[in-house]
Amino acid sequence: MSKKYKLKRLLVRRYQILAAILFILAAGLVLLPKYKKNEGIAPDLLMKKMISSERYISTDLLADRLVNQDPSVLLIDTRTEKEFQNYALPNAINIPLKKLLDEDVNGYINQDIYDVIFYSNDNFYADQAWIIGSRLGYTNLYVLEGGLNKWFHTIINPELPDETMPEEAFELYSFRKAAGMYFGVGTSEQKTINKPIKKTITVKKKKKRVAEGGC
Amino acid sequence: MKKKKQQNRHVYWNPYFGGFLLGLLIILTFYLTGRGLGASGALKSGVVTIVDTVAPTHAENNAYYSKFIKEGESPMNNWLVFEAIGVLFGAFLSGAFTGRIKLRVQHSPKITSKRRLIFALIGGILFGVGAQIARGCTSGAALSGMAVLATGGFITMLAIFGTGYLVAYFFRKNWI
Amino acid sequence: MGPLIPNGIISSDWNYIIAILIGFAFGYILEASGFSSSRKLAGVFYGYDFAVLKVFFTSAVVAVIGLYYMDYLNWIDISQLYVHPTYVWAAIIGGMIMGVGFLAGGFCPGTSLCAVAIGKIDGMVFTLGLMIGIFIFSEFFNSLEPLFERSNLGHITLVDSLNISPYWIIFIFTIIALVAFYFSDWVRSKVKKVFY
Structure with missing residues (x-):
């Protein structure tokens, strides 16, 4: 009986609980200790x-x-x-x-x-x-x-x-x-x-972007 | 009639549940393909294909179509086109489960179907032009953009909904 | 480490099959959330139904939090994900045109496809309109090109524009979303119900 009652109370507050979970997860990202990631390949x-x-x-x-x-x-x-x-x-x-x-x-x-x-x-x-x-x-x-x-x-x-x-x-x-x-x-x-074929190198940083996306 | 529709109200998912699943799907999409969802891109491919078939030289001379035409490859051979096919199937199945499949025009009781269709056409044309200028629609630019914190995604989202609220008053008869 | 296809962990032969499956889930979720109904979509602008706002913000918040946790755990490399390029004026003007189109037509491209799938004639007309719109844009591309190409800021994110940590942006964004949810319920309780 009391179990059912508890569940009911939880259900009434479900949106508050979900909001709290979302809030905690977002806050977690801010609070997590940061570390510097390695650049380049694994x-x-x-x-x-x-x-x-x-x-x-x-x-x-x-x-x-x-x-x-x-x-x-x-x-x-x-x-x-x-x-x-x-x-x-x-x-x-x-x-x-x-x-x-x-x-x-x-x-x-x-x-x-x-x-x-x-x-x-x-x-x-x-x-x-x-x-x-x-x-x-x-x-x-x-x-x-x-x-x-x-x-x-x-x-x-x-x-x-x-x-x-x-x-x-x-x-x-x-x-x-x-x-x-x-x-x-x-x-x-x-x-x-020296260098009969003059190499013109466009110093263009490669972007690691994938495909063309969007709509 | 009204009562029946009132009962029908809850056949849709809870919006938070739908949003949560959609969020997971966006994560999965990025995890698998490195890109977001989209919708209007498929229609663009469709338009390019039609124009390319009807008037190939015109399509090649046009600066915009020619961006999407490659030798020996159909513009329909595109990720977003396949995704759009999936969307059609998925929506059909969802509609079939809940008995929503029916050929009809949905409109406010205050307006006629004809008016609704005329406005749908105008809205579609505007949306088509706008989506091309902004390089994406609500799903491609705004939703997928926001998921990776793209500045453009937020600007597009604010522009769409901000303008929506500004002009809502003028279209109220169509909806309320 | 993800993304899997660009990093060659899943062969790109699967690309289109995955596209269909993802599209399938996308369509199913949109339809089941009621996005195939233009009156439900328009409700967000008149305060009688906030499904659009709730679904939209929930998914964006869930996605961004999830992606950044995955990045933190090294499951995915955020810097490899496709970031929608920012063309300030194109985004603003295009967005404004889309806003008017949204109110007039009651759909956006993704939702209109869902409406087509369940037999809504207004959805089909809207989709036809979309294609005409794209056609018009392409035909007048030469005169629209200055706007289309103007003020290109590249593939930037809010992290670059605001110059604060992405985690704070996400945190603030989440709070905005939660406040928006609360506010939308409050507005809805004040507005006359509309049944559709």
Whole structure:
């Protein structure tokens, strides 16, 4: 009996109770302790991207794209300025690793028009640059596999295949040889010609907005 | 007649219950798709499709239609169109359960059906123009906008209801 | 972490199926709340029925509180959600035209679709009017474009415009809604009942 009575009293006051619940929930949002959220992508996602081999681009593929003057390639040299002056791939832009987070270079890596390809003497600096960029949620980042060392061994100064090797190896060799000619063997004048295709990069912050919505 | 309708009053859900479910649905929609609900977008796709079929060159030359025409893809192939189809089915089912499905014109006893229909047409035209200018209607701009605290959503909502109260007096005969 | 489809957790092949299901629930809720009846909708402007205000505010408050709790718990990333762009003058003028249209026609696009589904002829005429309205807008787009594109503030929220924490905005918004509910019941008790 008393239970029924209680329920009845609750029902009479149901709107007050619901209003109170809403009020408490809203107040809860204000009162909850705030914490700073990580920007960029979640660690597990980064891990997934990191262990995928898709983030590497081989020297042969890069040579091919450069020879064909693929406009979507944006080469970024992550070595120091001095090394960059010494030798660099054609049209590369020098962003030393420690300057990667500078405001004025942000536009080069935080975009989705070009395929950004990091390179250094080997993989190390380029890999680190890739991880920092990817962690911030930037897309289209790649690493030149093996870096400039491999570039020299494969493109500039390719190894002559053994005679016992299959025909493909010879085809690859001739491709590399031709590509090496294109880039000029051991050139140093290469970097003075510098940027025949002027890259105009619109420094536009990507919005993470989804689709066009609304009515 | 009046008595019968009076009894009918409570067949609708409690508005707070309906609002609560609608709120949950908005959350679910944002959680799944990252966007809100909408309604007038589907009609826009319909208009674009009709114009594109009847006068394709005209549609391509018009700055507004051409925004929504893509090569090899029908403008009807759109999230909001599918949602609108769902709305029709859902409303039909709800009406069927409660016996509200009937071909009729609903109007105040003080006015004729013809007057009601003329005003419905005028209201529809105005709403259509307004919804395009504001880039969304009550559901797309105001409701979904308010759910993510979009400034535009609040402005649109205030403009719709504020104007509604301002002009309510002139339309009173139609409703009371 | 949500939103699920843009983040590729659910394949986008499901997009349209989900659209139909969500639309289905949307239509069902609107119809069951009485939004297929233009006289019920118009009641909010004459004080005899506040269903529109109650449903509208309840859903907005529930949705915004829910979304921000989910954001707090890291279930959804608020910054990835689509925010309706703010074009101040377009929103005001468009909203005013819609306000007049609402009073004249008694529906808005979503509710008119519900009315069509249950056989209301006035709803069908209203929907036809909507399409004519969209057609007129498109035909005169060139002259309306300055208004349409004017004062674009981008995808901003009240957090950006007022520069206060979203949680306070939600709290204030909730209180406004609760006061509005109370006020609407008070008004309704003063106004002559209208049966429809």
